[in-house]
Amino acid sequence: MIVLTTPTGGIGRQVLDRVLNSGEAFRVIARDPSRLPEEVRTRAEVVPGSHGDAETISKALVGADRLFWLVPPPGFAAPIGAVKHYLDFTGPLSRALEDRGIGVVGVTSLGHGYQGRSGLLEAAFAMDALIEGTGTPYRALALPFFMENLLRQVESIKEQGSFSMANAADRPLLTVATRDAATAAAGLLLDSSWSDQARVPVVSPDNLTPNEMAAVISDVLGRPISYHQVPIEGLRAQMQQHGAGPALAEGMPEMIEAQNDGIYDAEPLAPRGSKVAGETSFRQWCVDTLEPAVRG
Numbered sequence: 660m661i662v663l664t665t666p667t668g669g670i671g672r673q674v675l676d677r678v679l680n681s682g683e684a685f686r687v688i689a690r691d692p693s694r695l696p697e698e699v700r701t702r703a704e705v706v707p708g709s710h711g712d713a714e715t716i717s718k719a720l721v722g723a724d725r726l727f728w729l730v731p732p733p734g735f736a737a738p739i740g741a742v743k744h745y746l747d748f749t750g751p752l753s754r755a756l757e758d759r760g761i762g763v764v765g766v767t768s769l770g771h772g773y774q775g776r777s778g779l780l781e782a783a784f785a786m787d788a789l790i791e792g793t794g795t796p797y798r799a800l801a802l803p804f805f806m807e808n809l810l811r812q813v814e815s816i817k818e819q820g821s822f823s824m825a826n827a828a829d830r831p832l833l834t835v836a837t838r839d840a841a842t843a844a845a846g847l848l849l850d851s852s853w854s855d856q857a858r859v860p861v862v863s864p865d866n867l868t869p870n871e872m873a874a875v876i877s878d879v880l881g882r883p884i885s886y887h888q889v890p891i892e893g894l895r896a897q898m899q900q901h902g903a904g905p906a907l908a909e910g911m912p913e914m915i916e917a918q919n920d921g922i923y924d925a926e927p928l929a930p931r932g933s934k935v936a937g938e939t940s941f942r943q944w945c946v947d948t949l950e951p952a953v954r955g
């Protein structure tokens with residue numbers, strides 16, 4: 660039995676599609692089951708509730724062999740820090756796993772081993788440590804910057820011909836298309852052969868700077884698109900002014916400072932000489948996803 664969290668989320672929805680097509684028995688946990696596609700409601704067991712809730716996660720794990728685990732991003736105004744958000748949310752899971760031997764496939768960040776503060780990323784590493792400490796089999800999908808983050812900038816790309824972030828304009832920023840993360844997750848969930856703990860980095864085959872991303876976007880859209888680097892301090896002040904809680908107002912700038920300091924270089928991309936997972940190039944993602952979003 661495969662159990663899926665976040666079946667309505669960006670990655671979870673795509674993991675769900677792949678598991679649905681495999682024919683394996685599965686169960687989903689959803690806060691609002693009415694948001695699930697009809698086919699899922701008829702073919703899967705649905706456990707209503709939040710996977711951060713002790714009773715819900717215990718119920719969902721009965722008879723489970725594999726679990727897809729993803730901590731939802733902290734709410735904008737959440738009054739707690741990033742590490743507390745991840746640990747509070749994962750606490751009930753860590754207690755429910757006991758000695759059941761359930762293989763957990765978890766979404767986390769690339770950059771493990773970095774020495775320094777990294778905001779939202781160190782929170783994800785704290786989650787990994789909590790799960791690993793239970794002794795359960797664990798595959799940590801170590802992901803860099805999602806290409807899909809740029810979909811938040813579709814209006815700016817369309818109207819102003821630019822996108823902006825606080826990431827250094829000329830420093831390579833490893834990325835991943837969430838479809839590659841979902842493919843890797845589904846592959847591990849459907850593979851009953853592993854019972855150890857390991858990190859599984861999933862990254863795009865290219866490693867572009869934001870300026871180089873702007874050049875690719877310009878090429879794909881057929882018009883000039885530029886990248887503007889905003890100062891980190893400006894971003895921090897702006898988030899505080901808009902009422903962001905500490906998880907984002909502190910966690911996001913710290914994360915970007917760590918990205919600008921090369922946090923993703925801290926973790927080997929292909930442990931034990933294996934092939935690096937992830938096949939979608941940034942250009943391919945722009946053709947398949949960004950361009951239709953800008954056009955639509």
Ligand SMILES: NC(=O)c1ccc[n+]([C@@H]2O[C@H](COP(=O)([O-])OP(=O)(O)OC[C@H]3O[C@@H](n4cnc5c(N)ncnc54)[C@H](OP(=O)(O)O)[C@@H]3O)[C@@H](O)[C@H]2O)c1
Pocket residue numbers: 665666667668669670671689690691694708709710711729730731732766767768769783802803804805808
């Ligand atoms: N963005 C990046 O560049 C990046 C990079 C590396 C790792 N990550 C990690 O990736 C994860 C985000 O994945 P995503 O993009 O797939 O997320 P997403 O699209 O924002 O989906 C969030 C999911 O969580 C559910 N959810 C929200 N609040 C919940 C709650 N309180 N209890 C239970 N479920 C809740 C939502 O379902 P409903 O609202 O329908 O209930 C939805 O299914 C985060 O853990 C983040 O740290 C992100």
